[in-house]
Amino acid sequence: MPNAGRPSFRPASIAVESPDGKAPRHKYEPAQIEPVWRSRWKKSKLFEVADPKPGELVDKFYVLEMLPYPSGRIHMGHVRNYSIGDVIARFWRMRGKHVLHPMGWDAFGMPAENAAIERGRHPADWTHENIATMRGQLEPLGFSYDWSREVATCEPEYYRWEQQIFTRMLDKGLAYKKSAIANWCNRCETVLANEQVEDGRCWRCGSEVVQRELDQWFLRITRYADELLEGLEALKGGWPDQVLAMQRNWIGKSSGARIRFPLTDEAKRVAAAAVGPTQTPSALLADGLDVFTTRADTVYGVTFVTVAPEHPLARAAAKGGPNAAAVAAFLEKMAKVKDQERASESAPKDGVATGLFVRHPLTGADVPVWVGSFVLMGYGTGAVMAVPAHDTRDFAFARQHGLPIKVVIKPVEAAAPVVAEMKDATTEYGVMLASGEFDGLSSQEGKKKVAAKLASMKLGEETVSYRLRDWLVSRQRYWGCPIPVVYGEDGAVLPVPDSELPVLLPRDVQITGEGGSPLVRHPTFSKAKDPRDPRKPARRETDTFDTFWESSWYYHRYTSPHFDQGPFDPAVAGAWMPVDQYIGGIEHAVMHLLYARFFHKVLIDLGFLPQGAAREPFKALLTQGMVTMQTQFVNDAKGMPVYLYPEQVDEGGKARAPGYEGVAVERGRVEKMSKSKRNVVDPDAMVAKYGADTVRVFMLFASPPEAELIWSDAGIEGAHRFLARVFRTIRDIVALPKAPPAAERSGDAMALRRKLHQTLQRVTVDVGERQQFNTAIAAMMELVNELVPATAKVQAGQPSPGLAEALRESAELLVHMLSPFAPHLADELWSTMDGEGFLLSRRWPTVDEEAAREDAIEIGVQVNGKVRGRIRVAKDAPEGIALALAREEASIAAHLGDKMPKKVVYVAGRILNIIV
RNA sequence: GCCGAAGUGGCGGAAUCGGCAGACGCCCCCGAUUCAAAAUCGGGUUCCCGAAAGGGAGUGUGGGUUCAAGUCCCACCUUCGGCACCA
Incomplete structure (x- = not known):
């Protein structure tokens, strides 16, 4: 976008005369600067973005932050999420992309109903009020949202489409x-x-x-299990590996076999009696008891079968089986225990015999059926064949209940374990034994052959199972x-x-x-x-x-939020999608992100999106860590902690809370900011005190985005000092008298330009590729630390050809680099150097590689692996030169003595290690 | 319990591909400036021994691989996120 014809803006900051009448000083007053620039952005509709026209080739970039639940007030976690998103959105726009950056509200949910119960407020009123409050809190932070695309999911205009x-x-x-x-x-x-x-x-x-x-x-969703699993491959590189792993494990595909154990006549009778004459028996019991196993090779080791408490056969056994009373009691007990606890490996292997039997499909032997706490109805068929010799849980269960153990697998190069001496199951693959016609086969081979044999008998088949449930x-x-x-x-x-x-x-x-x-x-x-x-x-x-429904497709609605012929305009959505960068909390790594991926695929398959659309909705994902803070409390009369808000503790560590005035405050653990622990900092108050730019810079500087961020008042002071330093220094540079261009550059000038372009290089990579905003800010701080003395030198009139020009160049590039982080301050400073328009509409500056080049660098020299000195050499200096320089270094020579080097390891530009 | 992470000075963190541990910031200390203070500017700041020069130790714990390990491997400890009706 050309900058021609754009007006220049007047600076919003006011020069302050110093009381002693010396040169006018400028003080960094965010409250003076920030509202002015926000109103200028708004007036010029700087953040509104037009949809790509059909057929138009646009280099689009869709930046999306997870939409918030309107719980009442914005918290620091939101501020962090949106500060990250805003840097990315602004950066890519300056890199020439056509950026979509929307915001909305995940407005349905339980808290609204709870508010209604507790305070008698109607959920709709409560929600709308919260949205208004939170939108009002976001405004002063200066995020570059296109608010014309705002969506609230509780509106009929939104939810009618999900219907x-x-x-x-x-x-x-x-x-x-x-x-x-x-x-x-x-x-x-x-x-x-x-x-x-x-x-x-x-x-x-x-x-x-x-x-x-x-x-x-x-x-x-299980119909899409395979595609959801395979789709993860395409996300490699764009998504964190840990999230891909969590999704993969959540889907939990495992290959194995379904094996049918025919019911004995008595079992059939009990099952039939329980379901009653009008109902058909469950599919799980139609012709026998189906189990799922990944170890068909161990089928001859089955000594019992375990079913989940919810399994139809367990239900039937509780109603009319030979051990009905005990089974019924067990089922009642299990109804109160969560799956999570039941499945835990350390949990007691609770169980009860049904008194019913099934037939082993290959040996024909009667096999007792037990109900086990650790069998989950939601996985596989809700029944497992128990092979205690070769499965850890079955082993524990068998020992606890005195059930037989039969070894059918032996290690390839060792003898089979003796049951009486076994302390645990042997779960490794090996060679089959005591398995009739399959004896001597390897586990891998045996699995296939057993499954094939069962298939030929119509009592089983090879199959895959998923942990994922509908x-x-x-x-x-x-x-x-x-x-x-x-x-x-x-x-x-x-x-x-x-x-x-x-x-x-x-x-x-x-x-x-x-x-x-x-x-x-x-x-x-x-x-x-x-x-x-x-x-x-x-x-x-x-x-x-379920409210996960709303958040499974909202990213499409943003592309055409006012479309009234369907959920969204397929052409427009097709042009904007997929989301290029999605940003949100790691806590959504599995469920929300899996549901959204599922929905996107379904929307294509249902024809809501063009058939050729990319099948993954989020190309890149950034998962940010939580915002935490130290908890503080006093003890009440019963010794229970009474948590205090930060403002209820004075500097001396004494409480100011009613009833506890002057009591020494105890410091608790660092925890996620929450109202219940009162370890919260209100974004509004911080913005009022330091300005939005400071809050944003601190949020980005204090931690890398994916790590936990521990709030600290001292830290935000540091961020504020940095911005004030930038402000003063650049104003000083702008105020320098204009010097005629120097014919040559002094060493100082070259060094400053080197630092400047190295900084630009680092910031460009840190923001654009590494997404490490803390190190980008650190790089800019280093640059400013060099600008300060250089400016002082020029102010003092010390000759240094080209330094003044290098300072001006630095000021100009710095405001560009800083603008995604501290946009108000950057635009303000840009206006003081007669810059045109807004920085957001300008192009990101280009690195002058020549200026950034470093000829000689310092490398460490080790003697026997310990650093004993440093030498300054060319980056690509040959080993001989490096070694010679090292020998000249006194500290190194002292350690070498007159010993002969046994070995020399030299990595150019990195290290020299001399082994003697 | 299962799945996924994290652990580095007094504190937040940096070290991008196995190559100088502690960039940058905070705290603290010293100095300049000031009538004084704040602010600002300059310097110091991992720990231990030492007056210093210098030496030793050191990235949760224990082992291993390597010329070289914060980084790779094994085991463990602690903390955090998710576990299907919180969002």
């Missing part, structure tokens, strides 16, 4: 209903979120939480997007037709936290008409969507 997407998913079989377990409080008659369960009790009334089955909506999207809550379905009198599940969308969330509800979802109790909401025949009544679905 439409849902009906399309329903058509394709991607959405379905099945029974699932939820936390249930009998007293409040309501479903509880996991975080609302404290020690197995309801957080509100304290009564015991039970597991209850409900018919719920699921999305078939996504449960139903919530029995009010403040969410209504699921657009009605149920006909005949029980038919009927999607709401497009013409009747959106299904509006009614405003007139009673929110008490008791008696189930407010939508169920609403007088008219659930009363609907049958779309097939409007004369017939139908019952409307009262569940709402």
Whole structure:
């Protein structure tokens, strides 16, 4: 973009006369500078970006920060996230990219409902107020958002489209209903979120939480399991390896075999009796008990079979099996224990015998069926064949319950273990034994052959299993997007037709936290008409969507936020997508990012996006760490900690809180900033005190983006001092008398230019490639540390040809480099040097490689691996020269003595190591 | 428990590909400036021994590979993130 014709702006800062009447001084007053520049940016619509026109070749760059939940006030974690995003957005715009940088609100969610319960506020009012407050808090930080694209997900203009997407998913079989377990409080008659369960009790009334089955909506994300897994390959390099690993493990693909153990007659009878005459038996029990195993080679070592407490056979055994009472008691006990604890390896291997038997598919032997705490219904088939000799958990279970152990694998070059002497299972691959026709085969071979044999008997097959489960999207809550379905009198599940969308969330509800979802109790909401025949009544679905739904597609909506013919304009979305840089907390590494990836693929497959669109929505991902701070507390009469806000502690470490005045404050651990621990710093107060630029620079300087950031008041002072130093120094440079151009450059001038261009090089790489903003700022600090004495030298009139020009060049390049970090200050300083327009509209400066070049560098010289001195040599000096120089160095010669070097290791430009 | 990270001076951190540990900032100390203070400017600042020159130790712990390890390998400890209804 050419800069011609742009007006220059007047500086907003005012010169202050010093009281002694000497030269006017300039004081860095952010409060004077920042509002002026923000209003100039706004007036010129600097941050609004036009959509690429069809067919136009645009070098676009989509920078996206995870949209916030409007919880009430902005916290430092948001400020950090958005400061990182803003540096990236501004940097790439200066690099000539056409940048999209939007912001919005993830406005549905539980806290709004909790506020309604606790304070009687309507969730809609509470949410809208919070959005207004938080938008107001973001404004003074000077982020370069295109606010004309703002989105709030609780608006019908937004959620109507996710209703439409849902009906399309329903058509394709991607959405379905099945029974699932939820936390249930009998007293409040309501479903509880996991975080609302404290020690197995309801957080509100304290009564015991039970597991209850409900018919719920699921999305078939498992259909995309393979693609979600394989897609990770394409993200290598752009996404952190750790996130890719977490997603890979979450999907948890494992290859193995499904093996069917036929039921004995008695087991069949018990199973049939339990399901009753009208219901068909579960698919899991149709012709036998299916297990999933990755070790088909150990099938001859099966001594029992373990099923999950939720397994249909366990249920049946509890109702009518030979050991029904004990099984029923066990099932009741397990209903109160979370999967996480049940599956833990150190957990007791609780279990109970069902008294039922199945037949071994190859030997025909009767195998007892047990119910085990560690078997999870959600994985595989909810049943495992137990091979205690070769599986750690089965081994522990067998020992605990006195079940037989049978060795069927031996190491290749050792004898088979003796059962009586075994202390643990031997899980390594080896050679099969005591396995009939398979004896002598390797584990790898055996797995295939066993599976093939079972397949020929129609009692098994090779298969893959995923840890990933289908996504449960139903919530029995009010403040969410209504699921657009009605149920006909005949029980038919009927999607709401497009013409009747959106299904509006009614405003007139009673929110008490008791008696189930407010939508169920609403007088008219659930009363609907049958779309097939409007004369017939139908019952409307009262569940709402999981709020991960909204955040799974919002990044598309930003591309055409006002489009009213569909969720987004496919052409515009196609032009902007994929997101080039996504930035957010590491806590979203698995769920949000997996759901969003899934949605993006579904949107393409449903035709909402062009078929040829890139199948991964986020090309690059930056996961930032949390903002933490020391907690401080005093002890109350019972010795319990009473946490204090930072402002409740005076400099002497004494409390100022009511009731605890003057009490010595104890310092607790450093924890994530949270209201409950009161270790919070209000962004507003910091901006008021130091200015937005200082807050931004500190956030970026204090830690690398992916690491935890520990807030410190002293640290922010340092950031402020740096900016004040930049301000003063550049004003001093601008005020220098103009000298005629020097014909030659002094050593000082060359050294300064070298530092300048090396700094530009470092900042360019640190921001553009490494995304290490702390080191970029450190580099600029180093430059300023050299500008200060150089400026003083010129001010003092000491001759140094070319230095004044080098200083001017430095000032000019520095404001460009600094502008993504401290945009208000940079534009202000730019205006004092008669710069045109805004820095954001200018091009990022180019490194003068010649000026940056370093001819001689210092390298360390080691004697026997210990550094004994340093020499200054050319970067590519040959070994002979380096060695000769080293010998001349007294400190090195002293260590060498007259010993002959045994070996010399020389890496040019890095190290010289002499071994004697 | 499982999956993924992190651990470096008094503090936040730097060291980009195995090559000078501690860049930059904070704190603290000394000096200049000032009637004085703040601010600013200059200097010092890993620890131990030493007056100094210099020497020794040192990147969570224990081992290993290497001419050379904060960086690679093995084991362990501690802290943090996620674990499917918090977002």
